[in-house]
Amino acid sequence: MLQRCRWVTSGMLSQELIDYHDKEYSRPVHDEQLAFEYLVMELFQSGLSWQTVLKKRVALKEDFANNDIARVAAFGTDDIATLMQDPRIIRNRRKIEAVIHNARIIVNWHADGRRFIDFLWSFTEGKSVDIGPEDGEKLPASTTLSKEVSAALKDAGFSFTGPVVVESLLQAVGIHNGHDQGCAWHHLMTK
Template identity: 55%
Template sequence: MPKRCLWVESEKATDILLRYHDDEYSRIVRDERLTFEWLSLELFQSGLNWRVVLSKRAALQRAFAYFNVDQIATFTEDDVKRLLEDPNIIRNRSKIEAVIQNAKEIADWHERGLTLNGYCWDEAEGERQDVGAQPGEKLAPTTPLSQKISRELKASGFSFTGPVVIESFLQAIGIHNGHNQDCDWHDVL
């Protein structure tokens, strides 16, 4: 039996959660669209169970133009209303508006030749950092890097990007390797 992270073993290990852990969690991401998708999914997860977000991921992708920043940046109040009526997604006005606001900020960065992915990797000095917990311990909810990036994103106009959301996001895109030290996936890039 493979050894997985404590958070997977402590949850009811559904297929969707196991696939996420085994195939995506803490894998290095360099794609800007996928980077934005993970930021959006992590902010939707705030206050919810991660299984809920993963179970709604396909619907969120469809509802949010497959996380195409340029398309989402043009969303209007009519789009917010449409999304709030979609029973297949997480219908939280603050979170929906945050995704749209963040897309507008990233679209502005793109016009200036910047990317969210590049910014995050630059802040990590291009290095993947191991934050995985020791056996039996839990991951720290924040790190100095997630606190710094959170402050800077908020100062730039991003929304719903507190240090806990950003820490989960950094783990999702592989800047932080969050796999437990004794997890069989710890050394997988």
């Protein structure tokens, strides 16, 4: 039987969690829309379990225009009110407003020929960094890199992108390979 990361196997397993770990987690992402989707999910995850967010992923994607950054950036007061009424998502007004706010910043970057995902990868010169813990160690909630990226995002005006949220994002897009050293998927990310 293949060994997975402890964070996957330490609680009640859900198919969403297993699929995310096996097919997405820490795989290098260079797609802008997928990077935005992970940003949305990580932002909503703040203070909650990742499994909770994965269960709401389909609804989040539907409610946030299939993660179309330009469409989300155009959301207004009526859209926020509609989102606050949808019981399928995490109805936190500050998080909803942060998603829209961050989308607007990314749209402005696009107008200047910049991409959010390229910005993230620029901190490691396009290389993945292995931070996977050894047996008995825990994956860090934040790192020097996540603090640096978080500060840069804050300087750019982003909301809800503290070091812990950013660390999870770095792992989601594969900038950090967070797979445990003994995880069967760890070696796939280090090639």
